[in-house]
Amino acid sequence: MRSTAEARRVTVLNTAVSVFARAGFHATPVTAVAAAAGISEAYVFRLFSGKLGLFVAAAGACFDRIAEAIEAGAERAGGDSPEEVLDAMGGAYAELIADRDLLLFQVQAQAVTDIPEVAEAVRAGYRRVATFVQSRARASDAQVQQFFAYGQLCHLIVTAGLEQVPEPWARALTAGIRHP
Amino acid sequence: MRSTAEARRVTVLNTAVSVFARAGFHATPVTAVAAAAGISEAYVFRLFSGKLGLFVAAAGACFDRIAEAIEAGAERAGGDSPEEVLDAMGGAYAELIADRDLLLFQVQAQAVTDIPEVAEAVRAGYRRVATFVQSRARASDAQVQQFFAYGQLCHLIVTAGLEQVPEPWARALTAGIRHP
DNA sequence: TAAGTGTGTGAGTGCACACTTACAAACAAA
DNA sequence: TTTGTTTGTAAGTGTGCACTCACACACTTA
Numbered sequence: 001m002r003s004t005a006e007a008r009r010v011t012v013l014n015t016a017v018s019v020f021a022r023a024g025f026h027a028t029p030v031t032a033v034a035a036a037a038g039i040s041e042a043y044v045f046r047l048f049s050g051k052l053g054l055f056v057a058a059a060g061a062c063f064d065r066i067a068e069a070i071e072a073g074a075e076r077a078g079g080d081s082p083e084e085v086l087d088a089m090g091g092a093y094a095e096l097i098a099d100r101d102l103l104l105f106q107v108q109a110q111a112v113t114d115i116p117e118v119a120e121a122v123r124a125g126y127r128r129v130a131t132f133v134q135s136r137a138r139a140s141d142a143q144v145q146q147f148f149a150y151g152q153l154c155h156l157i158v159t160a161g162l163e164q165v166p167e168p169w170a171r172a173l174t175a176g177i178r179h180p
Numbered sequence: 181m182r183s184t185a186e187a188r189r190v191t192v193l194n195t196a197v198s199v200f201a202r203a204g205f206h207a208t209p210v211t212a213v214a215a216a217a218g219i220s221e222a223y224v225f226r227l228f229s230g231k232l233g234l235f236v237a238a239a240g241a242c243f244d245r246i247a248e249a250i251e252a253g254a255e256r257a258g259g260d261s262p263e264e265v266l267d268a269m270g271g272a273y274a275e276l277i278a279d280r281d282l283l284l285f286q287v288q289a290q291a292v293t294d295i296p297e298v299a300e301a302v303r304a305g306y307r308r309v310a311t312f313v314q315s316r317a318r319a320s321d322a323q324v325q326q327f328f329a330y331g332q333l334c335h336l337i338v339t340a341g342l343e344q345v346p347e348p349w350a351r352a353l354t355a356g357i358r359h360p
Numbered sequence: 361t362a363a364g365t366g367t368g369t370g371a372g373t374g375c376a377c378a379c380t381t382a383c384a385a386a387c388a389a390a
Numbered sequence: 391t392t393t394g395t396t397t398g399t400a401a402g403t404g405t406g407c408a409c410t411c412a413c414a415c416a417c418t419t420a
Contacts (some may be wrong), residue, residue: 005367009375024291026206029407045409111204111291113339122340130349141352145333148353152332153325159293160302169310172321173328183395220399225379248384 009047009057012037016058021104025055025112029113055112056121062105063125069096070129086147093151094178095100099157107155153177189227192217196238201284205235205292226295235292236301236352242285249276253358254316265317266327273331274358280338287335333357 015037020028021107030051034041048054073092097103113119134144154177157163162170163179200208200357210231214221253272257265268330277283293299314324334357337343342350
């Protein structure tokens with residue numbers, strides 16, 4: 001079955017986000033992404049400039065999807081107050097990351113920020129999301145900061161599997177977090 | 181009977197925390213840890229049960245140091261209110277991670293929680309720290325949650341290098357965070 | 361139909377790295 | 391001195407993986 005290279009890139013990128021999310025950049029062979037996408041490893045290398053190019057492009061796709069979800073969520077806000085808009089954005093984000101792939105990919109990307117290209121991709125992603133949150137919700141710096149702080153807390157909860165821990169300390173950390 | 185091997189393990193573990201912090205579990209060869217510790221790779225494998233055993237033990241050492249710092253910080257609190265004690269703990273933590281190694285190691289550990297032994301080590305670390313914070317500060321669940329949410333925000337700030345970004349969105353995220 | 365262009369792969373190549381083994385030197389009882 | 395234990399290493403071994411290259415097939419256009 002044939003398709004255009006551009007269409008292939010899109011499907012490979014979405015596959016790559018899911019596959020890299022599980023074990024991260026260094027532990028994921030390109031063959032794993034290729035197999036999941038249903039094409040040969042060699043063609044992945046033709047479509048992207050090396051494994052790093054693939055990962056950086058996947059990071060772009062990941063943050064694109066997050067930004068779109070938050071932007072769509074803002075449209076569904078019940079009112080115009082910063083609190084209402086932030087709440088709608090938070091809800092949209094919680095819904096988006098229900099399948100964990102986008103969240104885990106972010107964690108994996110943050111872990112390889114010693115590679116400058118990855119660090120820049122992460123900054124670009126947060127730049128897009130944070131500027132939108134700040135301007136659209138007309139929220140204060142403190143509110144924006146809190147929004148992202150609790151977003152990062154979600155990363156810990158999911159990676160450490162704290163939802164499954166019944167002990168009081170874990171219940172405190174997960175209290176009120178909208179569920180995956 | 182105290183052997184030299186036990187002393188070696190301690191120095192190797194502290195070295196391992198620093199070395200793994202830079203590039204993470206999968207991207208760090210055991211030879212790098214051995215070289216930094218000044219011993220042969222073969223001896224590292226004799227002291228620890230494989231690379232994974234080394235990493236898990238290093239995670240234990242990492243969280244030990246964090247817990248000790250926070251416990252010591254609590255002793256220096258200006259008063260007995262939850263806010264004052266939490267503030268002292270936060271200050272002690274901020275001071276501890278000034279050199280970034282302990283913070284980055286936590287990020288790396290969170291990224292390889294698909295390995296069950298690592299996930300358990302991370303949970304054990306947060307169990308120790310969170311239960312202490314909750315009981316020692318007599319803080320509410322919401323206060324404990326906020327304490328860790330802003331701690332996780334520090335991870336993002338440092339990994340993405342947001343202190344170096346002069347744009348408004350980055351200033352909002354880093355505002356008031358103690359010198360990372 | 362022939363040539364050109366874009367899509368796709370099988371079969372390598374070379375190297376990095378986790379882990380092992382065989383061996384050696386220091387030290388301690390016997 | 392001999393025997394045993396502990397600390398330490400040099401030199402492998404096997405494997406997995408990033409990346410390449412020669413080649414083939416599909417589709418278009420002259």
